[in-house]
Amino acid sequence: xxxxxxxxxFLFSFSIxxxxxxxxxxxxxxxxxxxxKTEKTRLQKFLNSLTKDEVQKIEIYGFCDDRGSxxxxxxxxxxxxxxIKTIFGEASFFPEKIVTVDGRxxxxxxIVDETDASVIRALNRRVDxxxxxxxxxxxxxxxxKEENKILLDNVLFITGYSYLTMGSKRVLNNVAEILKKESxxxxxxxxxxxxxxxxxxxxxxxxxxxxxxxxxxFVYDFLLEKGISKExxxxxxxxxxxxxxxxxxxxxxxxxxxLTD
Numbered sequence: 001x002x003x004x005x006x007x008x009x010f011l012f013s014f015s016i017x018x019x020x021x022x023x024x025x026x027x028x029x030x031x032x033x034x035x036x037k038t039e040k041t042r043l044q045k046f047l048n049s050l051t052k053d054e055v056q057k058i059e060i061y062g063f064c065d066d067r068g069s070x071x072x073x074x075x076x077x078x079x080x081x082x083x084i085k086t087i088f089g090e091a092s093f094f095p096e097k098i099v100t101v102d103g104r105x106x107x108x109x110x111i112v113d114e115t116d117a118s119v120i121r122a123l124n125r126r127v128d129x130x131x132x133x134x135x136x137x138x139x140x141x142x143x144x145k146e147e148n149k150i151l152l153d154n155v156l157f158i159t160g161y162s163y164l165t166m167g168s169k170r171v172l173n174n175v176a177e178i179l180k181k182e183s184x185x186x187x188x189x190x191x192x193x194x195x196x197x198x199x200x201x202x203x204x205x206x207x208x209x210x211x212x213x214x215x216x217x218f219v220y221d222f223l224l225e226k227g228i229s230k231e232x233x234x235x236x237x238x239x240x241x242x243x244x245x246x247x248x249x250x251x252x253x254x255x256x257x258x259l260t261d
């Protein structure tokens with residue numbers, strides 16, 4: 001049991017150090033730079049979940065898909081970035097701390113393992129927001145929990161998909177390296193936001209109502225590829241049965257339930 005608690009402490013220490021940059025993405029419909037009601041609500045909830053203490057800077061980067069001309073794409077992506085800046089001002093969330101409002105045009109980099117052009121384009125019509133806080137060093141401490149459960153902090157998913165957000169794959173790589181040094185078996189549990197309890201969300205890639213399962217399966221496949229034995233792992237989807245509260249982004253998550261040492 002002691003080894004499990006040390007493992008909790010390592011992850012806790014790592015997640016706190018990784019908090020100095022907080023990222024969020026908002027998505028747009030084709031050829032427009034006004035947010036839908038859903039996306040505007042998501043952004044407002046994200047801002048409400050943040051601490052306003054010690055914000056150092058805010059960066060805003062606009063993108064679009066590959067269907068327009070270069071000049072059109074640059075203008076559209078800049079308009080999208082400007083729209084987010086306006087919302088920050090309306091929300092009085094430190095508009096004076098915004099140091100970058102940059103429309104970068106067509107997003108060439110495919111950040112997900114996907115071949116469907118319509119899915120890639122939908123994910124590329126977006127604005128990425130990076131909010132920087134001072135880096136805080138906290139001494140590792142042992143966290144004893146009633147259940148042997150590990151929240152994979154900062155392993156978060158894009159709205160409606162089982163694809164990781166920008167910084168999450170790096171965090172999951174570190175988790176995989178830690179798991180290689182352990183021997184316990186575990187269940188990977190996927191979660192979603194914004195549904196009613198046992199009702200799962202729709203996976204926009206497949207249009208099936210099994211998004212929490214798809215997210216758990218994504219992490220399972222990732223860890224399997226990194227060398228974790230399939231004999232140690234299983235996965236399940238828990239829909240929205242166990243919301244954390246606060247930002248909806250935090251409910252788009254995966255947890256690990258330890259079964260044996």
